[in-house]
Amino acid sequence: MMRQTKERKLAARVAEIAGVSLMTVSRVFSGAASVRDETRQRVMNAAAELGYKPNVAARALRTGRSDTVGFVISSPWGLGGDFHSATFSAFESELSARGLSVFLSISSPDGRLADRVRQQILAHRCGVLVVRFDEIRPNELRELQMLGTPVVLANYLPETPEENLGLSTVGFNNGEGIVMAVRHLVALGHKRIGHLGGTPGWVDTIGRERGFRNAIAEASLPLEADWVRSCDFARAYDTGMEEMNSIFSQSIVLPTAVVCDSDEIAAGAMAAAKRWNRSLPRDFSVVGFDDTPWGAMLTPPLTSIGHSGLDLGRALGKLVLRLFNNPDAAPEIIAIRTKLVVRESTGPAPADS
């Protein structure tokens, strides 16, 4: 003997209690369809009473959509630190407020990104996909474009025609941040400025290096090759210190200031400067990038270029919502501003310069 009017077919029981057909229940839960307000109320009450919630699987199967967005990260560091966490938190918050769920998928960069993404889309019928990667892989990106699902690149801002990949992107104007930092140093009288860049080829690095060159040219300062170094984000503190040491030990003429691609690199540079008996900021100025909370706790507190993960996440969320509702919209490129936070690691250029 099977259970009778009990337990089976929750939705049908909701319909029965509300005195309507199953179809009306569906209409009520699928949003703003044409249902009389009073009918809607009856259905809602019955549903609340029975604890009914629509089955997303059935809905996804029927409609081919899934109120789901994928967030794919291709990075050996996984989610990343404070900055990327903030980005994701803001993003998720923006989307969940509109009833969308977020799948988070992390892949090491050696795996094939496009495969991973395709898997996510095909498997979960994501309406939009967000992808964040450390390093540009043109081939994989070209594949993404042919997927039919809107793809948004997070934390990437093409600044030249070649860098524009025809995908929607949201990212920081990193170059502008570096330009502000250099202008700040120039205003303080610095004429010999170095740059400790991040991992070569990484998206965070490319625009910053270009920004540095532009800013140096703008100020008609010499671009001394020996003062422009690449560090490794994965060993930022150590490589920052090493490169700074190397500059101090090898260069004939020494810079009076250095702009770094991360606060950690900057911390390494500060340590190296101290080892060479430079007192900061009297003898030497350092600028970081990220404006991490702990940068302010260093001795001296670090001047840094800040970029808000929350801003990035919010903009990303809004763009994704737009694309979710209109998948055929043209790709958008959204730039988010950085801002210079001046603390005590930068000061007037030494008098003898």
Place this chain on the structure above:
Amino acid sequence: MMRQTKERKLAARVAEIAGVSLMTVSRVFSGAASVRDETRQRVMNAAAELGYKPNVAARALRTGRSDTVGFVISSPWGLGGDFHSATFSAFESELSARGLSVFLSISSPDGRLADRVRQQILAHRCGVLVVRFDEIRPNELRELQMLGTPVVLANYLPETPEENLGLSTVGFNNGEGIVMAVRHLVALGHKRIGHLGGTPGWVDTIGRERGFRNAIAEASLPLEADWVRSCDFARAYDTGMEEMNSIFSQSIVLPTAVVCDSDEIAAGAMAAAKRWNRSLPRDFSVVGFDDTPWGAMLTPPLTSIGHSGLDLGRALGKLVLRLFNNPDAAPEIIAIRTKLVVRESTGPAPADS
């Protein structure tokens, strides 16, 4: 006129090419069912050729399961910083290696957690739910237990019978970490040790405070109420500095060392100590908690209690996999060890103590 053998019913075409029925295709993709190896190969080849991937929505609808795990965070900070990011990354990696997808859902703690969780389960038919929260809410947790879906609490370790909520948990033995720190200080000759705790009531705080009391009792040292303060994780540096200042200015007898519930609190305490002209570690010792990378960049480098987010995430992932495959398994409580990382912010107690 409709498209003929073209595009429609991918799975059927796979079956056709492989010369089998739809059912066999299903069996091949649903895992280790009984299919002849040679048949399986034919199906796989055909599927690869056509780019066929099973539709998870249909599968979820039919089976009621979804190869999906939910990760719900109840915190005003969202995902959290480096530590929580690492936890999640390791967790996701563990699960995706077994073909499970992870939903990440962040809710502010003022919203009702259990509602959010129930929503996730009912909507996506998650096999297991992981929940991380800052503060204990017994009522909400009791509701979670009645959900029928296995729930795992992340970053929480019950240490007393009352704290055991009957749910699976994975967390650090925070108290043990504090005990190690106090022992370290005692070994250095310190007899007057203070504690700057985190936000009262938070899971990260409770065990640490208990650990401190135990350790002080173990060493037969006085527990001076004035040296035991609560800070606020949301304003950790500032409150750490304020409380430390307050101790220096108000206490008749001063501590020679302080153990803090986070590196940020410790950084604040260090700043306060310097302001009172204490040279670290000669005049005063400070221990942090978290072993953040930047703690090593402070002046002096911070001794700290480390807890690996990666370890937590991995253990969490393994437990969740177990529960996914066996939802009726008894709740497990898994403790992960902390470790003391000694740097230069701790040294022998001042001679005059």
Place this chain on the structure above:
DNA sequence: TTGTAAGCGTTATCAG
């Protein structure tokens, strides 16, 4: 505004 019928892609069940 509401109801009826058919079918989305998969798997449980039972038969071969």
Place this chain on the structure above:
DNA sequence: CTGATAACGCTTACAA
């Protein structure tokens, strides 16, 4: 080991 059939819970299309 493999195949036929029905059903999972919902929504599109049309009818009332």
